[in-house]
Amino acid sequence: MPGIEIETVDEPLKHRDFIELAWQINAHDPDWVPPLRRDLGKLLHRAKYPFFRYGDAQFFVARRRGRPVGRIAAIENRLHLETYGDKRGFFGFFECEDDVKAACALFKAAAQWLRERRLTRVLGPLNYSINDQCPGVLVEGFNGPPVILMSHNPRYYGRLLSDCGLTKAKDMYAYLITEQVLKAERFARVMNAIKRRAPELEQREVRVRGPGFKQDVELMLKMFNLAWKDNWGFTPVTPEEVAAIASDLGEIVRPELTSIASIKGEPVAFAVCIPNMNEVLRLIPDGRLTTALFKLGPGGFLDLALGRSEIRGFRTMLMGVLPEHRNKGIDAVMISKIIESGFALNQKYCELSWVLEDNLPMNSLAEKVGGLRYRTYRLFEADLARFT
Template structure:
């Protein structure tokens, strides 16, 4: 039977698009269900401020009368303006193990992007590098941490068989707290203290009761610190406010650290509890009627965390601030009973950051891949 590709137009089709994530992955080893309401918000073009400068077209694949796959084609004008290119993106890919279905989905996304004068199709982006991105290619034997992707192990073959090729890999490092503490040597602490004293750096934790002020500082640091990174797109005010509203529910202010040089904010790090420990117990992704209780009562029992971002203004990136943040975060996490953490994601060619992480005894245990497909 031929594969039918259907653009999502109705509420019923949108629901089918959402449902496919659960239908395809419910038997995928170590997959953790996201919350359905959060997935719906992520794709809501009226509520998610990403779509103020972006466009998305969602496609469903149907074969033998059944929905068997999905993909989204995405344009991101802020990316194109910042990088001076004409890239388009694909994301939210789910598919049965059928190359014909996968090819039909990628072809639909490619044609939609070509019609909008894009010359390269890059992904997966769900929907951008400021959200979940990358296809898991190594590390299928363990569940993902919060806000990291996970997929069936046959996906890489489906993706590459269509003609997608690697453009960049992303690293995820695993670090047991006990190992990290053992690698904080007296020498390393002396060096960190000297760096802090020499440059008069001042550190403090964030204050969530003054969230608007803190978010303004973090946005200024982030958009400067990451501006030279591959794939970076600056946050708009609306986007970072939207993200902050989501993370506020789980952020531990003791693990959101800021650094200053005088009164100038120069660096920050954000570590969040790995709520996937709880979401793994809500396999259908629905908070009601019982999922909400698992979430509320499980928050204080979480034993792992993810270092989600560490940003240092470019002017100060050569001064070793990263190690100071890691030392402080590790000590604080240990006091809170955190037994292990993930540091992710890190670009494969970010040698300084990967070396610093490895120095604490971290294991490179997952690898994610971003692909490209020329549309010329």
């Protein structure tokens, strides 16, 4: 495309412009939370990140007169292709200035790479799969910083993708539950009605320390894949991916914000919420842990590393109910217990995210208990032939 040069990036982890584009595009936004460069490095490490055992990706940088103005990753997820056989590729790690020519040039390069693998459609932004962090483009709810592992982007991204010929594939919602909601009569009334019809549950916390942690992680992996297997776009989570998640989040998970539910001794559901570490990560504008050590001091840095900082909120990150036990109110009973435990720990809000727009039971539950649908994230798709 005239005036735009596309550079193929084989080692994004070592490519300064590919990394720095996230800061170049977003650093002026007071609500943007920079990723830790350490964590970004894990995602981009071809030899170590679990995705690359069953998938591949090619990275690109767009330049205008030599200056970097955008980036993208074209993604072939073979586990998705084995599951659906839909010849669909993904795009992710998208950042771009408000420059439709640069954005279109990026999509043209990504489309060519995907077509070489006999794929015909593209969906995203997804950083490898729908199970990975920060899916979708924020299109509604520019009302503050994102909660941990959720997206945030410039307001023009939705328009920019539309101008490149992509259309809406699916929306995902985030709901906010505040301390005021928990104390309201409506919350108690709805939860009491649900509990009366729910089966008698035995709930326990996830064992986040010691050998029991590995056993609980394996149990939740099994339940998660069974519970989500019929959901739109879902691909099974591999043991290696779960091990990576557990390694990253194991030190910040608070057992009080977790639940494994059983009926007559048989596990049927689980839920894991995590503290909103973004409240702390906002204090590290360059994403470097050395900066955190300097700004927070040794004690504050330790709090950051162990998730003990004074964080005001948390997010429901993982939840699953086995198919044969759905529509019995089990999910509501678990979430109610976790939310009550969270507010007992002086938490002030909980985000329920993300929820697919056509997941009617979960949307209905969130609204019944007084949750405010306050953010919308959108996945876009297109036929690759559009970018020839």
